[in-house]
Amino acid sequence: MQILLTGGAGYIGSHTIIELDKAGHSVVVVDNLSNSCEESVRRVSEIIGKPIPFIKADVRDAAAMDSIFKSYKIGAVIHFAGLKAVGESVAKPLEYYENNLNATFVLVNAMRNNGVKNIIFSSSATVYGNPAVIPITESCPKGECTNPYGKTKSMLEEVLSDVQKADPEWNVVLLRYFNPIGAHQSGRIGENPNGIPNNLMPYITQVAVGRRPELGVFGNDYDTPDGTGVRDYIHVCDLAAGHVSALQAIERKCGLAIYNLGTGHGYSVLDVVKAFEKVNGVKVPYSIKPRRAGDIATCYCNPAKAKAELGWEAKFGIEEMCRDSWNWQKNNPKGYEG
Ligand code: NAD
Ligand code: WQD
Numbered sequence: 001m002q003i004l005l006t007g008g009a010g011y012i013g014s015h016t017i018i019e020l021d022k023a024g025h026s027v028v029v030v031d032n033l034s035n036s037c038e039e040s041v042r043r044v045s046e047i048i049g050k051p052i053p054f055i056k057a058d059v060r061d062a063a064a065m066d067s068i069f070k071s072y073k074i075g076a077v078i079h080f081a082g083l084k085a086v087g088e089s090v091a092k093p094l095e096y097y098e099n100n101l102n103a104t105f106v107l108v109n110a111m112r113n114n115g116v117k118n119i120i121f122s123s124s125a126t127v128y129g130n131p132a133v134i135p136i137t138e139s140c141p142k143g144e145c146t147n148p149y150g151k152t153k154s155m156l157e158e159v160l161s162d163v164q165k166a167d168p169e170w171n172v173v174l175l176r177y178f179n180p181i182g183a184h185q186s187g188r189i190g191e192n193p194n195g196i197p198n199n200l201m202p203y204i205t206q207v208a209v210g211r212r213p214e215l216g217v218f219g220n221d222y223d224t225p226d227g228t229g230v231r232d233y234i235h236v237c238d239l240a241a242g243h244v245s246a247l248q249a250i251e252r253k254c255g256l257a258i259y260n261l262g263t264g265h266g267y268s269v270l271d272v273v274k275a276f277e278k279v280n281g282v283k284v285p286y287s288i289k290p291r292r293a294g295d296i297a298t299c300y301c302n303p304a305k306a307k308a309e310l311g312w313e314a315k316f317g318i319e320e321m322c323r324d325s326w327n328w329q330k331n332n333p334k335g336y337e338g
Contacts, residue, residue, distance in 0.1 A: 001025050001026075001076060001251075002027070002073055002074055002075055003028070004029075004072070004078070005028070005029050006077065006081035006103070007031055007079070008030070008031055008078075009036035009054070010035060010080055011192070011236065012080055012236060012239060013080040014036075014040040014041065015236045015237055015239070015240040016080075016239075017048070018184060020244060025247070028054075028068065028072050029041055029053065029054045029055070030054075030068060031055075031056065032056065034083070035084075036192070037192075037336050038054065043188045062106050065107060066114070069110055069111070069113075076247060076250055077120070078120045079120065080122045081107075086294065089150075090147050090148065096148045096149055097152060100149075100152035100153075101152060104121075104156050104159065108159075108160070117170040119172055119173070120243055120247070121157070121173070121174050123153050123157055123174045124150065124176060125176050125178045125179075125299055125301065126145055126147075127143070127150065127154045127157060128140055128299070129142065129145055134299075134300065135264060136260065136301045136302065137301070137305065138259065142154055157258075161174075164256045171249075171250040171253060171254050171256075171257075172256050173250060173254065174257070174259070175259055176259065176261065177234070177261050178234050178262030179232060179233045179262075180234055180235075180236045181234070181321050182235040182236045182321040182322075183324045183327065184324070185327070187327040187330075187331040188328075190325070190328030190329070190332065191325075192336050200269060200272060201272070201321075205326060208283075208284055208326060208330075213285070214285040215284055216286070216289035217273075217287070218269075218289055218290070218291055226270050229296070229297060230266040230268050230300065231300065232263055232301050233267055233318060234321075235321045235324065238261075238263075242312050245306070246310065249310055259309070260301040261303070261306060261314075263317075264300060264304075272322070
């Protein structure tokens with residue numbers, strides 16, 4: 001099948017192209033490069049040994065999207081495109097609502113006009129808010145999101161569910177990602193944040209490579225085994241493979257389906273720091289800082305539904321995640337810039 005990846009030049013999208021190619025799918029990528037660069041697509045093209053059709057366009061551009069659906073025989077869309085920085089979304093709510101919601105409205109309308117009714121949406125564990133149960137299953141009620149970014153994910157889940165309800169020909173898969181880290185084993189592609197990283201792993205790798213003096217650990221007084229926050233880190237290549245499995249669900253006409261994509265294991269901030277130091281033989285100096293606003297103590301999933309229904313489960317452990325994150329960073333100390 002030919003798959004359109006919106007936001008396919010980004011961190012998760014670029015890795016997903018490789019898994020789709022392995023499974024025999026072809027891709028088309030549309031991205032406005034607001035948080036990525038075309039170099040990632042060029043490198044993926046080298047890795048898979050094939051050209052990748054790339055359209056630099058904004059998903060909010062209805063004419064551009066219509067023209068993509070008219071030019072290619074798209075069977076399904078994986079919708080990665082969106083702004084994703086939690087802190088920035090608090091400072092710039094309008095930009096986040098405008099981009100994430102409008103891009104999805106324009107996309108789904110263009111899909112409907114062109115008879116393409118299969119979509120996989122990048123949702124997030126953030127929709128559970130402060131989760132009512134741990135480990136989190138898909139039947140856990142959605143919670144109060146503390147930031148506009150998370151609210152866009154929660155709202156878009158509702159929008160896409162309603163679209164499917166109104167027209168059962170639609171197949172909509174909502175994938176709730178936990179915490180993706182790691183990079184492709186080639187070390188050629190990986191996470192490339194702009195400015196100061198918000199997320200833990202890119203911060204750790206930038207400390208390890210000498211770009212930042214030390215990691216700040218946001219709080220050691222949570223109700224967790226060592227007091228630091230616990231998360232479900234998942235290797236980005238496992239996450240990417242989850243999209244291929246979700247496409248199989250679409251081919252089986254799944255209607256509306258929701259899956260957690262995580263490993264089911266929780267690691268604390270200090271667990272990750274220790275694993276990173278041990279596997280890679282590098283020091284990560286850190287100091288304890290106050291809690292970060294909006295953070296929760298513990299978040300990890302029960303991934304049994306994806307295993308039972310999609311036959312998907314994560315293969316890589318925390319050591320491989322740490323090894324591959326470092327392999328990418330040390331080979332590309334300035335990301336795609338050098
Ligand atoms: P990313 O920023 O690397 O990729 C998103 C891509 O979308 C970027 O290349 C950006 O240029 C593009 N984009 C943004 N707005 C666009 C628009 N209007 N038109 C065209 N392109 C646009 O992020 P990622 O980590 O690869 O995340 C992919 C998706 O998964 C996002 O929707 C994100 O919210 C979601 N997600 C990410 C995480 C995570 O921790 N990385 C966790 C849960 C969910
Ligand atoms: C992980 C842990 C921090 C940085 C975010 C989004 C979520 C999803 C994934 C998109 C926490 C601690 C972090 C640092 C630290 N994204 N930390 N020092 O907050 O679980 O999830 O990314 O959907 O929506 O909220 O990930 O990597 O920022 O933090 O101590 O410099 O590391 O407090 O316990 P988080 P994270």
